[in-house]
Amino acid sequence: MRTIIRGLALSLATLVCLPRVWAGDANAGRTFFRQQCALCHSAQPGDNGGAQGPNLDGVFGRRAASNGNFSYTHALRGSGLTWDAATLDRFLTSPTTVVPGTAMVIPVPSETDRSNLITYFQEVKAGTFKAAAPPGFGPPPGMRPPAAAAKPTGTPDWKKDFPGRAHRIDVAKLPAPYASPAAYNFPKLIPRPAGARLRMPPGFKIETYTNDVQAPREMKLAPNGDVFLSETQMGRVVVLRPSADGTRPATIETFAQGLNLPNGLAFYPSGAHPKWLYVAETNRVVRYAYTVGQEQAVSVPEIVVPQLSPVAGGGHFTRDIVFSPDGRRMFVSVGSQSNVPEDLPKKTPEEIQSWEAAHGLGTAWGNETNRANVLVFDVGSQRPGKVFASGIRNCVTLTIQPGTGDLWCTTNERDLLGDDLVPDYSTRVREGQFYGWPWYYMGDNQDPRFKGQRPDLVGKVSVPDVPYQSHSASLSLIFYTASSGPSAFPRQYVGQGFAVFHGSWNRSLRTGHKIVRVRLKNGVPTGEYDDFLVGFIADDGDAWGRPVDLVELQDGSLLLSDDGANLIYRISYSRPGQLAKSQVAEARGNTHEE
Numbered sequence: 001m002r003t004i005i006r007g008l009a010l011s012l013a014t015l016v017c018l019p020r021v022w023a024g025d026a027n028a029g030r031t032f033f034r035q036q037c038a039l040c041h042s043a044q045p046g047d048n049g050g051a052q053g054p055n056l057d058g059v060f061g062r063r064a065a066s067n068g069n070f071s072y073t074h075a076l077r078g079s080g081l082t083w084d085a086a087t088l089d090r091f092l093t094s095p096t097t098v099v100p101g102t103a104m105v106i107p108v109p110s111e112t113d114r115s116n117l118i119t120y121f122q123e124v125k126a127g128t129f130k131a132a133a134p135p136g137f138g139p140p141p142g143m144r145p146p147a148a149a150a151k152p153t154g155t156p157d158w159k160k161d162f163p164g165r166a167h168r169i170d171v172a173k174l175p176a177p178y179a180s181p182a183a184y185n186f187p188k189l190i191p192r193p194a195g196a197r198l199r200m201p202p203g204f205k206i207e208t209y210t211n212d213v214q215a216p217r218e219m220k221l222a223p224n225g226d227v228f229l230s231e232t233q234m235g236r237v238v239v240l241r242p243s244a245d246g247t248r249p250a251t252i253e254t255f256a257q258g259l260n261l262p263n264g265l266a267f268y269p270s271g272a273h274p275k276w277l278y279v280a281e282t283n284r285v286v287r288y289a290y291t292v293g294q295e296q297a298v299s300v301p302e303i304v305v306p307q308l309s310p311v312a313g314g315g316h317f318t319r320d321i322v323f324s325p326d327g328r329r330m331f332v333s334v335g336s337q338s339n340v341p342e343d344l345p346k347k348t349p350e351e352i353q354s355w356e357a358a359h360g361l362g363t364a365w366g367n368e369t370n371r372a373n374v375l376v377f378d379v380g381s382q383r384p385g386k387v388f389a390s391g392i393r394n395c396v397t398l399t400i401q402p403g404t405g406d407l408w409c410t411t412n413e414r415d416l417l418g419d420d421l422v423p424d425y426s427t428r429v430r431e432g433q434f435y436g437w438p439w440y441y442m443g444d445n446q447d448p449r450f451k452g453q454r455p456d457l458v459g460k461v462s463v464p465d466v467p468y469q470s471h472s473a474s475l476s477l478i479f480y481t482a483s484s485g486p487s488a489f490p491r492q493y494v495g496q497g498f499a500v501f502h503g504s505w506n507r508s509l510r511t512g513h514k515i516v517r518v519r520l521k522n523g524v525p526t527g528e529y530d531d532f533l534v535g536f537i538a539d540d541g542d543a544w545g546r547p548v549d550l551v552e553l554q555d556g557s558l559l560l561s562d563d564g565a566n567l568i569y570r571i572s573y574s575r576p577g578q579l580a581k582s583q584v585a586e587a588r589g590n591t592h593e594e
Helices: 002-017 026-036 085-093 111-126 349-359 581-589
Strands: 166-168 204-210 216-221 227-231 236-242 249-256 264-268 276-280 285-289 302-305 319-323 329-334 373-378 386-390 395-400 407-411 425-428 474-479 497-501 514-521 524-533 547-552 558-562 567-573
Touching (some): 026 111, 204 249, 216 558, 276 319, 425 474, 425 524, 474 547, 497 524, 497 547, 514 547
Antiparallel strands (some): 166 524, 236 249, 264 276, 285 302, 474 497, 497 514, 514 524, 547 558
């Protein structure tokens, strides 16, 4: 009997010590990865997921922070972890618990999702993964694209780009959904090729300002000329103090760290003596006491908005923040949790009416509650915020237009409807407006994935002011104001907009990776835009830069952040009389010649 008992005990102990069997659905894991993780990571050969985070292809058996092409936090470098299934499960459950100080702060709370992800990673590593067409990633039955559209032909549009090339997207002539197949064409970030150069109009010059930054995103100028920069993936805000000649930073100091994906920055109140620096984290807004010239926070942040959305994780994680010109209102943009929420629970017309009365016209619910919107808060009030404008899939950057006080959104629209749907855009946003997501786009164009679900919204969808080529990944917009200064641009640029395109992944022929000038006449957008800075895409279609944001310096020059190459550029202008002969020749070479 003792022998039997000992045998049973040994068998139970063995079972307890056995490693967990990961029997998830690899294709479901791939779908989750592409919906929630592909903004920052890649998982299979050839699909660079945006170059904001490390490549996860072959992650199994790899030591943490061992990818030589990515700069990791000190915390992850010193963790001593090796990525097996159990370690990945623990890390994805609570990254900051397993590795305090990691820049990866978004957990995957669902055990099913983690199991599916890990199974997907395992099969990719073993070479046994076989992709099935995941639900929601292809056209519905009866809407298959024509066979001829499967392989793009002709000259890639980016090869036609040149400084001054005019663009206008006619929303009345958009193609039908699925006129071309959905593409997974992630940009492969490469070193700058020999001989590669960036082209701008004559007289403009671009040079490296600093390469001592990590995944730089949004920038804001302090009254004394300091540049505040959010290093979102690193969880910190840094201060770049310009050198005497303005061509480089004399110092770079960490102002604050330990933040949860900080992105948007704003000084308050406006003017020469702000008292606070506001920071928009992925699901809250905080502020630091600030005195002009200060390079390090002297106290812990004060929480201004403790929660922006009940569902914080997944999808679009950057938030932006601006204040109204009178300082009474604070606007915060919150991107969607998904591309489109195809599993959104159904509501009756009466339930929808009740929901919209509380949350705003066209707003989605479930995991998308308070997302894909611009929220507004009364400064100094304890009252919760409300939806200011809705149906904006991912308003990456908020901008106040000088002179008019108009609030603008620069937006990434939805994917997987074809090469030329849906156009990204910048637009003026007015209170109560609805921009269509997820039900419609560019007016009354119905998203086929929600066919017939919201006929009540027809005629209520606002059309954006400046549509951009689809999948450009428009990230930011500024309005140029400098009328003087040693590097000030020519007069025709004053009052005009400059928008930054990060670059496409959902288009068979790459586009984006550039700066464009947004045309305005008497302060009103014309709907047109021109190429201003091009050249980040190599001849083979790979890219060597992913531009993000612009800020105007006191001398009239612009800084451009690039979170793919981990550097900041400076764009300046010299009037013809100030240029040496060699510079004149170089400037002329920067323009496109037919």
